[in-house]
Amino acid sequence: MKRVFLCFLLVLGSLPVLAQYGPDRQTLQETERWLRVVHFAEAFQGGIRRGVATAGKSNPAVERILAAPPERIEALVASVFARNLSEAEARDIANFYDSAVGRSVTAQQSAQIQNPSPALQLSPVDRIRVVQFSHSVAGTKAGKLMTSEAVRDEYVKLIQQAFRQ
Numbered sequence: 001m002k003r004v005f006l007c008f009l010l011v012l013g014s015l016p017v018l019a020q021y022g023p024d025r026q027t028l029q030e031t032e033r034w035l036r037v038v039h040f041a042e043a044f045q046g047g048i049r050r051g052v053a054t055a056g057k058s059n060p061a062v063e064r065i066l067a068a069p070p071e072r073i074e075a076l077v078a079s080v081f082a083r084n085l086s087e088a089e090a091r092d093i094a095n096f097y098d099s100a101v102g103r104s105v106t107a108q109q110s111a112q113i114q115n116p117s118p119a120l121q122l123s124p125v126d127r128i129r130v131v132q133f134s135h136s137v138a139g140t141k142a143g144k145l146m147t148s149e150a151v152r153d154e155y156v157k158l159i160q161q162a163f164r165q
Contacts, residue, residue, distance in 0.1 A: 023079070023082035023085070024087065027082045028082045031078040031081050031090045031093075032071075034078075034094040034097055036070070037094065037102070040077060041073035044077075045066055045073065048065060052066075061164050064163040065159060065163045076155060076162055077159075080151060080158060081145050085145075089138040092136065092139075093138045096138070096139070101126040101129045108120045
């Protein structure tokens with residue numbers, strides 16, 4: 001009994017150390033692929049540009065973020081998102097958004113940022129695919145990651161730290 005308890009304490013004590021290592025390489029790569037196919041960095045940087053234009057001011061860190069290659073922004077965000085996904089979930093999300101229907105949804109949603117319209121224009125079959133994906137475990141997690149304020153705060157802080165210098 002004493003030995004089992006000591007093993008339990010050893011495992012429990014090592015959890016914070018294991019958490020430092022983050023997601024595995026394949027999960028991270030699939031998450032980066034997802035963010036790349038939805039043009040996450042371009043949308044993120046576009047939002048910052050609109051904010052700078054509205055405020056009429058910027059700062060050196062913001063300018064570094066705006067000048068950053070999309071891959072750098074996506075890698076930082078992927079490190080946050082991937083901690084919440086299994087490899088299979090990350091692959092399912094990337095595969096959906098890399099499909100014809102996923103690319104169509106992404107393009108229409110991007111266009112709606114500039115010119116809001118009432119609904120996505122999808123065929124009945126594509127609409128079913130979108131609903132199936134959004135109700136899947138991977139789709140539900142993708143939606144939560146993209147809309148969670150806590151997750152957004154975490155990756156924004158990470159981006160700010162990366163470009164603070």
